[in-house]
Amino acid sequence: MHMSASINWDTLGFDAYRTRTVILSHFKDGQWSPIEKTETFSFTFDPFAQVFHYAISCFEGLKAFRQKDGRIALFRPDQNAARMARTADYLGMPCPSKEMFIKMCELCVENNLEFLAPYGHKASLYIRPLLVGMHPQMQLVPYPEAIFAVMCAPAGSYYGAHLRSCAAVIPGDFDRAAPKGSGSYKIGANYAATFRPYKYAHEQGYAELLYLNSSTREFVDEFGSSNFFGIKGNKYVTPLSDSVLPSITNLTLQQVARDFGMEVEKRPVPLEELAEFEEAGGCGTAVVITPMSHIDIKPVLAEPLVSRSFRYEPDGQVGPVCTKLYNRIVGIQFGELEDTHGWCHYWLD
Numbered sequence: 247m248h249m250s251a252s253i254n255w256d257t258l259g260f261d262a263y264r265t266r267t268v269i270l271s272h273f274k275d276g277q278w279s280p281i282e283k284t285e286t287f288s289f290t291f292d293p294f295a296q297v298f299h300y301a302i303s304c305f306e307g308l309k310a311f312r313q314k315d316g317r318i319a320l321f322r323p324d325q326n327a328a329r330m331a332r333t334a335d336y337l338g339m340p341c342p343s344k345e346m347f348i349k350m351c352e353l354c355v356e357n358n359l360e361f362l363a364p365y366g367h368k369a370s371l372y373i374r375p376l377l378v379g380m381h382p383q384m385q386l387v388p389y390p391e392a393i394f395a396v397m398c399a400p401a402g403s404y405y406g407a408h409l410r411s412c413a414a415v416i417p418g419d420f421d422r423a424a425p426k427g428s429g430s431y432k433i434g435a436n437y438a439a440t441f442r443p444y445k446y447a448h449e450q451g452y453a454e455l456l457y458l459n460s461s462t463r464e465f466v467d468e469f470g471s472s473n474f475f476g477i478k479g480n481k482y483v484t485p486l487s488d489s490v491l492p493s494i495t496n497l498t499l500q501q502v503a504r505d506f507g508m509e510v511e512k513r514p515v516p517l518e519e520l521a522e523f524e525e526a527g528g529c530g531t532a533v534v535i536t537p538m539s540h541i542d543i544k545p546v547l548a549e550p551l552v553s554r555s556f557r558y559e560p561d562g563q564v565g566p567v568c569t570k571l572y573n574r575i576v577g578i579q580f581g582e583l584e585d586t587h588g589w590c591h592y593w594l595d
């Protein structure tokens with residue numbers, strides 16, 4: 247068991263972590279069991295459970311923050327609840343109601359409070375709700391039996407404690423999502439397909455993979471773990487595609503950009519347009535924003551040839567618009583700036 251006293255809040259990354267408590271409930275015979283807390287970190291599954299054979303599993307990711315005035319906030323949990331409901335429906339799984347989803351996230355925070363950093367460290371508690379198909383079966387049919395578990399991990403940010411730009415690569419020989427496939431749902435199987443290209447990318451010093459639409463490869467879809475956005479003059483541009491995950495951070499950034507008087511364009515983004523952006527980045531709960539230093543195209547990911555490179559910032563540096571957008575969101579999350587849109591969810595006195 248990790249002890250919170252040993253956590254260095256300032257060097258935390260984004261990793262699986264054994265905290266104190268997991269909150270869970272089972273769906274069986276048409277209903278959810280009473281919410282339980284477990285400290286054993288061990289689940290029991292039938293070896294024929296759907297999840298092992300057919301990847302019937304989906305998840306969510308959101309964060310809790312300890313704010314300047316000492317209050318604790320979850321950031322937009324209603325959006326995660328809605329997205330999980332949409333994904334569960336796609337997989338034919340039972341899904342907790344919005345109220346149950348949020349209640350279990352609250353309980354997860356309350357029962358792991360020692361893993362939520364004191365204010366001032368830029369660290370947070372990452373909450374991972376997980377919905378897993380439990381029914382033992384061979385047939386390819388949905389079955390209403392599942393476990394819904396909410397766990398957490400103390401988190402800095404995906405790429406370290408500070409905002410800095412990274413390199414991304416467009417793999418010519420890998421796609422993320424099939425046209426009309428499952429790309430817009432947060433199912434575990436979508437991520438399985440990224441492990442191999444991530445391995446090649448990381449071996450070559452790229453932090454991220456940028457995927458194109460797989461039918462024509464003419465448009466930008468999204469990064470392996472975040473949505474894409476580009477800045478062009480006073481415009482915030484982000485792809486409209488039915489294969490990308492509807493990112494809650496992207497939704498938030500679009501509103502923040504409007505609040506700054508920027509124009510927001512959500513539309514197909516041609517690959518060629520990458521040459522026209524002054525800044526480009528990824529956005530997601532774990533990273534908020536990952537500004538891109540450059541994006542390379544590699545016809546064959548594992549081979550050395552780079553056929554084209556789009557340059558934005560010198561390595562490590564961050565452009566002014568990314569900085570401004572990032573600071574606004576992080577400021578709201580830590581209670582330093584006014585939450586004019588009511589994004590912070592409070593439930594404790």
Ligand SMILES: Cc1ncc(COP(=O)(O)O)c(C=O)c1O
Pocket residue numbers: 307468469470471472473491492493494495496529530531532
């Ligand atoms: C593939 C993918 N796209 C986008 C996102 C960003 O979504 P959100 O902002 O809701 O975290 C994520 C998760 O963080 C993701 O895994």
